[in-house]
Amino acid sequence: MKRMALVVAVALGLGTSIGRAQDSLELDGPRAERLRVQIEEIFAQRLATELGLTADQSARTRGILATWATKRRGLERDERRLRVDLSAAMRPGVAADEAAVTRLVDAILNGRLAYMQTFKDENAELAGVLSPVQRAQYILLRDRLMQRVQQIRNQRQAEGVGPGARLRARPPR
Numbered sequence: 049m050k051r052m053a054l055v056v057a058v059a060l061g062l063g064t065s066i067g068r069a070q071d072s073l074e075l076d077g078p079r080a081e082r083l084r085v086q087i088e089e090i091f092a093q094r095l096a097t098e099l100g101l102t103a104d105q106s107a108r109t110r111g112i113l114a115t116w117a118t119k120r121r122g123l124e125r126d127e128r129r130l131r132v133d134l135s136a137a138m139r140p141g142v143a144a145d146e147a148a149v150t151r152l153v154d155a156i157l158n159g160r161l162a163y164m165q166t167f168k169d170e171n172a173e174l175a176g177v178l179s180p181v182q183r184a185q186y187i188l189l190r191d192r193l194m195q196r197v198q199q200i201r202n203q204r205q206a207e208g209v210g211p212g213a214r215l216r217a218r219p220p221r
Contacts, residue, residue, distance in 0.1 A: 088114065091193065098189060099182045108177045109186075116170040123163045130156050 092113070096106040134152040138144055174183055 088117065095186060095189060099178070099185050101178075101182070105177055105182075109174065112170065112173050112177065116166050116173075120163060120166050123159055123166070127156060127159045127163075130159065 092110050095109065101109060130152055134149065134156065137148050137152060171183060174186065178186065
């Protein structure tokens with residue numbers, strides 16, 4: 049778990065994240081992709097161990113998770129682009145085009161609904177591979193990872209560390 053937390057922390061320090069990203073972060077570079085692959089590999093190993101997956105279940109689960117993660121990254125990219133467009137449409141001192149603003153807000157909300165639907169669809173696909181108990185364990189494990197990511201993000205913000213800053217090694221405890 050410490051190794052996973054370290055990789056997640058490094059990923060956050062380089063501007064990557066799992067889940068919703070801040071509008072200003074660049075999440076599509078080669079470094080971000082390498083770190084994403086590392087995080088996904090460590091998570092998949094942990095998942096296989098904690099859920100007691102067979103080799104077949106592990107391979108099929110990895111494929112399903114990778115497919116849905118790719119779809120979510122596309123939706124996240126779309127939302128970042130829409131938010132940039134919305135910010136431009138809402139510039140102070142310039143009258144906003146109400147039709148454009150409505151279209152952008154609707155597109156952002158529809159994107160968020162589509163994002164949430166990916167989790168439901170992912171779970172439905174996992175139902176063909178994992179038992180109900182294993183799916184529940186997966187959800188809990190993923191939630192713990194997301195909570196840890198958020199803790200690291202909050203800690204870095206409280207320390208005034210920007211998304212592109214390098215992490216310093218923590219002193220041993």
